Amino acid sequence: MMNKMLAKRLAARKLLVLLLAVVVAPSAMAASSGDIRWSSLTGGAVNSSPAVANNAVFVGSNDGKVYALDAVTGAVIWATVTGAPVDSSPAIANGLLYIGSDNSRVYAMQTVDDSDGDNVADRVDACPNTIIPESVPTLVLKPNQYALTSSIVSSDGLLYFQSSSNTKFTTADTRGCSCEQIVAALGLGNGALKFGCSKSQMRAWILGLR
Numbered sequence: 034m035m036n037k038m039l040a041k042r043l044a045a046r047k048l049l050v051l052l053l054a055v056v057v058a059p060s061a062m063a064a065s066s067g068d069i070r071w072s073s074l075t076g077g078a079v080n081s082s083p084a085v086a087n088n089a090v091f092v093g094s095n096d097g098k099v100y101a102l103d104a105v106t107g108a109v110i111w112a113t114v115t116g117a118p119v120d121s122s123p124a125i126a127n128g129l130l131y132i133g134s135d136n137s138r139v140y141a142m143q144t145v146d147d148s149d150g151d152n153v154a155d156r157v158d159a160c161p162n163t164i165i166p167e168s169v170p171t172l173v174l175k176p177n178q179y180a181l182t183s184s185i186v187s188s189d190g191l192l193y194f195q196s197s198s199n200t201k202f203t204t205a206d207t208r209g210c211s212c213e214q215i216v217a218a219l220g221l222g223n224g225a226l227k228f229g230c231s232k233s234q235m236r237a238w239i240l241g242l243r
């Protein structure tokens with residue numbers, strides 16, 4: 034009789050432990066700082082520091098190649114052979130990557146395919162054929178109105194919409210879409226085309242991209 038009661042208690046305790054494990058497990062699996070999101074294998078040692086631009090990571094390897102990796106997934110976007118180990122760290126400016134190789138040469142490489150020159154790579158550009166400057170009034174924008182007036186990239190590597198507002202938007206935010214392309218996609222009418230996109234229109238577009 035005692036053995037049966039003991040067995041029941043043990044079974045109940047096991048059930049409790051099992052339930053606790055089920056409840057606790059999801060939080061234990063939640064991502065936290067320092068967790069490895071991805072790793073990407075090259076053909077040799079990686080002795081240099083990577084550079085990051087346009088949603089990609091650029092790094093040299095002792096296998097003689099310079100790699101461009103997707104910053105989110107780590108997938109290889111391209112790998113260019115230099116023919117000798119690449120120990121130096123890349124520098125990036127104006128869409129070009131500059132790097133030295135052990136074959137005594139310095140290379141300049143196109144970092145991404147950006148057919149319309151809006152500083153957003155073709156592979157992630159939601160609006161092909163962006164025209165800059167765009168057709169909305171670009172010389173005088175009212176407060177809190179936005180338009181792409183110049184394709185000159187800022188020193189932080191981003192292309193900003195012109196605006197007098199403290200709130201800034203970049204082509205990275207709009208995934209390569211200008212105000213007039215946003216107007217056309219959302220069917221906003223001529224008002225926005227005449228005065229530039231408003232802050233709320235820009236935010237609505239960016240929210241819709243998520």
Ligand SMILES: [Ca+2]
Nearest residue numbers: 149151153158
């Ligand atoms: Ca583009």
Ligand SMILES: [Ca+2]
Nearest residue numbers: 160161163209
């Ligand atoms: Ca575009």
